Amino acid sequence: MIPTITAFERSPDGGKGLARDTRVRWALEEVGQPYEVRLVSFAGMKAPGHMAIHPFGQIPTYEEGSLCLFETGSIVFHLAERHAGLRDARARAITWMFAALNTVEPPILELTTARIFEADRSWSEERLPLVKDRVRARLDQLSAYLGAAEWLDGAFSAGDLLMVSVLLRLRMSGILDEYQNLAAYVARGEARPAYARAFAAQFAVNAAS
Amino acid sequence: MIPTITAFERSPDGGKGLARDTRVRWALEEVGQPYEVRLVSFAGMKAPGHMAIHPFGQIPTYEEGSLCLFETGSIVFHLAERHAGLRDARARAITWMFAALNTVEPPILELTTARIFEADRSWSEERLPLVKDRVRARLDQLSAYLGAAEWLDGAFSAGDLLMVSVLLRLRMSGILDEYQNLAAYVARGEARPAYARAFAAQFAVNAAS
Numbered sequence: 001m002i003p004t005i006t007a008f009e010r011s012p013d014g015g016k017g018l019a020r021d022t023r024v025r026w027a028l029e030e031v032g033q034p035y036e037v038r039l040v041s042f043a044g045m046k047a048p049g050h051m052a053i054h055p056f057g058q059i060p061t062y063e064e065g066s067l068c069l070f071e072t073g074s075i076v077f078h079l080a081e082r083h084a085g086l087r088d089a090r091a092r093a094i095t096w097m098f099a100a101l102n103t104v105e106p107p108i109l110e111l112t113t114a115r116i117f118e119a120d121r122s123w124s125e126e127r128l129p130l131v132k133d134r135v136r137a138r139l140d141q142l143s144a145y146l147g148a149a150e151w152l153d154g155a156f157s158a159g160d161l162l163m164v165s166v167l168l169r170l171r172m173s174g175i176l177d178e179y180q181n182l183a184a185y186v187a188r189g190e191a192r193p194a195y196a197r198a199f200a201a202q203f204a205v206n207a208a209s
Numbered sequence: 210m211i212p213t214i215t216a217f218e219r220s221p222d223g224g225k226g227l228a229r230d231t232r233v234r235w236a237l238e239e240v241g242q243p244y245e246v247r248l249v250s251f252a253g254m255k256a257p258g259h260m261a262i263h264p265f266g267q268i269p270t271y272e273e274g275s276l277c278l279f280e281t282g283s284i285v286f287h288l289a290e291r292h293a294g295l296r297d298a299r300a301r302a303i304t305w306m307f308a309a310l311n312t313v314e315p316p317i318l319e320l321t322t323a324r325i326f327e328a329d330r331s332w333s334e335e336r337l338p339l340v341k342d343r344v345r346a347r348l349d350q351l352s353a354y355l356g357a358a359e360w361l362d363g364a365f366s367a368g369d370l371l372m373v374s375v376l377l378r379l380r381m382s383g384i385l386d387e388y389q390n391l392a393a394y395v396a397r398g399e400a401r402p403a404y405a406r407a408f409a410a411q412f413a414v415n416a417a418s
Contacts, residue, residue: 051350051353055308055351055353056308056312069301069304071304073303073307073311074300074303074304077307091276092278094282094287095280099264099265101310101311102282102310103280105315110319113343123332123335126330127336141260142264144260144264
């Protein structure tokens with residue numbers, strides 16, 4: 001059975017690969033699972049039909065017969081569990097999946113919020129360094145942990161897939177390049193053929209629209 | 210083998226049960242697994258010995274023989290997978306675990322940051338309503354999804370355990386009580402005997418110190 005995912009009809013990033021469907025496309029490519037995509041407009045994401053699948057009105061979702069999933073962590077885990085292509089998501093890989101999404105991503109999203117949604121406030125410039133330093137506090141630790149290793153815990157895992165996806169959101173800020181080993185780690189992720197296919201697929205949607 | 214978790218020697222909340230070891234204690238109590246606790250000071254959390262177990266220098270950790278885990282999501286998942294007491298963490302329950310930690314908790318933590326770490330800034334008061342409204346945007350959706358149901362997806366699951374734990378962090382703000390069904394949902398979680406045992410255990414640590 002071919003699963004169907006949802007993605008933005010027009011991604012806010014214009015195809016830079018930062019929308020969350022890219023993570024799921026990447027995981028699908030890693031495990032060699034063909035998939036279909038249903039594009040959703042901003043209005044469509046908040047319509048009852050989509051909200052029935054995704055209670056928070058976002059993309060991506062994952063439908064496979066009667067199974068409907070949301071949350072990229074959950075979808076990537078589901079794929080990792082059922083396919084040999086992503087190393088079995090056992091306890092350590094699962095730990096890094098949660099670390100990517102619950103420890104490293106929140107300050108990065110706070111930075112995005114500060115730069116985009118609070119940019120017009122009088123205090124925005126003054127607050128930005130605080131937010132950036134919270135991101136750096138996490139990256140200091142992650143960089144120290146990774147050291148010269150290729151991946152977080154031995155072979156490439158679903159934890160790396162999510163961590164690289166999360167770190168990619170930082171590139172434009174310049175902060176990622178302050179950490180040579182993390183920048184190289186992200187580059188290793190991007191160099192995977194599965195990532196290239198996922199990136200191209202999401203880019204094609206945005207190039208066409 | 211009795212697992213060992215770590216907890217704050219002195220919790221910043223003084224025993225209100227909001228430190229993250231409470232989530233893990235709760236899961237251990239739900240599955241009936243005895244455990245030991247190693248208390249860690251603030252300095253100890255950043256010392257090399259602890260950082261070797263938890264790369265981000267936080268509590269809780271979980272040690273069981275040679276297996277060392279961090280991230281409450283990962284620890285709760287590990288317990289849910291191996292014990293019948295927490296319903297098997299299958300795809301839907303896993304989805305709600307990630308939703309609790311990656312979709313609902315981040316704006317709640319942003320509110321905590323705004324109230325505690327940015328309270329002394331000149332723009333703090335002006336910004337607070339923005340942050341509160343981001344929390345409400347998520348709770349509106351969660352409340353609509355839950356409706357009159359008892360738990361998020363049928364029987365009580367690890368997803369509920371984490372969602373209730375996350376929502377408890379909101380109680381003092383008064384925002385939780387704006388949502389009658391969510392307040393009742395949290396109360397149902399707190400009414401579970403396993404939660405009561407976990408709360409009492411973490412409270413005892415803080416009462417003693």
